[in-house]
Amino acid sequence: MKSKSDIGLVGLAVMGENLILNMESKGFTVTAYNRSYSKVEKFIEGRAKGKNIRGADSVKTLVESLATPRKVMLMVKAGQAVDDFIEQLIPFLDQGDIIIDGGNTHFPDSNRRTEYLESKGLLYIGTGVSGGEEGALKGPSIMLGGSKKAWPLVKDIFQSISAKVADENGNEVVPCCDWVGDAGAGHFVKMVHNGIEYGDMQLICEAYQLMKVVLGLNADEIQKVFAHWNTTELDSYLIDITKDIFAFKDEDGEPLVEKILDTAGQKGTGKWTGVTALDLGVPLTLIADSVFARCISAKKEQRVAASKVISGPEIHFDGDKAEFIENLRQAVLAAKIVSYAQGYMLMQEAAKEFNWELNYGGIALMWRGGCIIRSAFLGKIKEAYDADPKLENLLLTPYFKDTVESSQAGWRKVVGTAVTNGIAIPCLSSALTYFDGFRTARLPANLLQAQRDYFGAHTYERTDKPRGEFFHTNWTGRGGDTSSTTYDV
Ligand code: 2AM
Numbered sequence: 001m002k003s004k005s006d007i008g009l010v011g012l013a014v015m016g017e018n019l020i021l022n023m024e025s026k027g028f029t030v031t032a033y034n035r036s037y038s039k040v041e042k043f044i045e046g047r048a049k050g051k052n053i054r055g056a057d058s059v060k061t062l063v064e065s066l067a068t069p070r071k072v073m074l075m076v077k078a079g080q081a082v083d084d085f086i087e088q089l090i091p092f093l094d095q096g097d098i099i100i101d102g103g104n105t106h107f108p109d110s111n112r113r114t115e116y117l118e119s120k121g122l123l124y125i126g127t128g129v130s131g132g133e134e135g136a137l138k139g140p141s142i143m144l145g146g147s148k149k150a151w152p153l154v155k156d157i158f159q160s161i162s163a164k165v166a167d168e169n170g171n172e173v174v175p176c177c178d179w180v181g182d183a184g185a186g187h188f189v190k191m192v193h194n195g196i197e198y199g200d201m202q203l204i205c206e207a208y209q210l211m212k213v214v215l216g217l218n219a220d221e222i223q224k225v226f227a228h229w230n231t232t233e234l235d236s237y238l239i240d241i242t243k244d245i246f247a248f249k250d251e252d253g254e255p256l257v258e259k260i261l262d263t264a265g266q267k268g269t270g271k272w273t274g275v276t277a278l279d280l281g282v283p284l285t286l287i288a289d290s291v292f293a294r295c296i297s298a299k300k301e302q303r304v305a306a307s308k309v310i311s312g313p314e315i316h317f318d319g320d321k322a323e324f325i326e327n328l329r330q331a332v333l334a335a336k337i338v339s340y341a342q343g344y345m346l347m348q349e350a351a352k353e354f355n356w357e358l359n360y361g362g363i364a365l366m367w368r369g370g371c372i373i374r375s376a377f378l379g380k381i382k383e384a385y386d387a388d389p390k391l392e393n394l395l396l397t398p399y400f401k402d403t404v405e406s407s408q409a410g411w412r413k414v415v416g417t418a419v420t421n422g423i424a425i426p427c428l429s430s431a432l433t434y435f436d437g438f439r440t441a442r443l444p445a446n447l448l449q450a451q452r453d454y455f456g457a458h459t460y461e462r463t464d465k466p467r468g469e470f471f472h473t474n475w476t477g478r479g480g481d482t483s484s485t486t487y488d489v
Contacts, residue, residue, distance in 0.1 A: 029054070125150050
């Protein structure tokens, strides 16, 4: 074992342990530390035995065991525990040492901590780590942000342990790990990743509901559809596991999925994404609807009660099932494109707001492997941003524009069939509504502005006058000519 460790890792829950084992397997020596020391002993005597991993029994011994500049990665519970550990570490660290938070941190905390630690002469990294327990062990997607000066010092470690995807010659050498941007940018991008994950999952669930309820397909038939979809542009980890879920039988030979209660849980990252979009004024409709879909699913008792009181249409389908399934595939693909276009818009708006220079093509590349939303499709996004790093909206690039245009007839039929049959498809339909709004030159917001001006004198701009000139009308003859620039209602 080297006399000094390359990195220290704090927090021996399963993600932390797996990251340590992954680092060690790539030739790095790691010091392991945990608040409760018993976990260190158990790890050193167990999974870490015989490996280049040393245990530390205090923060002091942890720091003393590290080569300089020291690198300490925290994999502890997000929130106060991270701040507490930072405070414990600071007295032992020297200028230029690096603290890395790899937990599920909300990005404003990483913005704050970067500034705080830089003010003390230290460097900070907030990084998203995606791919679950298996990813942590075998190759996660790693999205780093914080003090840019720290990047060259940790690049080798993180790119070595990350997932890899193929280069243009088919060799699995391109790391799904890159520098995203300053301060909380890494955790921001991880948050958007999770929001997109919510959307992708909900789209698949809506497709399942239509196949089951409208077409009357059974689990085996649905399994075959997803297996086929996975050979198309929808090729992705989530479609792949969905196919496996439909093949999985309970002890009595029945599909397990049909026995699972239909109430979805959530840990809050989808909600953060939606709230951030509202804060920044970005129409992130699909992800927001996927969060609300989980919320309505959680109201099981209310839904069961309502289902007994409120009636809907009878299910009726006399079309061609194979044709409908192909339309459905196109609908999922088109809606997914809308979702990613919206997610990228959110990142672009955040970049403006927080003064980040985000690496958009690199983000698509980081998501190509290792993480939950990994898919072939992300290669196309990378190509689009490589061709035009200042791209405003993915829907305007040739590949995505052509795909959505050629899918839209099928997409509209699917949404129409769902609406006629009374099947809730919040994401498939709201994505279509967004798409139609986005491609409409004149929306009815002229009337909205008139209403605002009527009741609140909020003023409006005119089509026959230059932008930036505001008008107020005395709509009723009562009131006055005073606009809300002087008073607000
Ligand atoms: P523990 O084993 O001592 O509980 C995941 O929960 C990891 O975060 C565990 O390693 C846990 O340490 C650590 N953790 C949770 N809350 C913490 C806190 N307030 N301070 C330090 N570590 C904490």
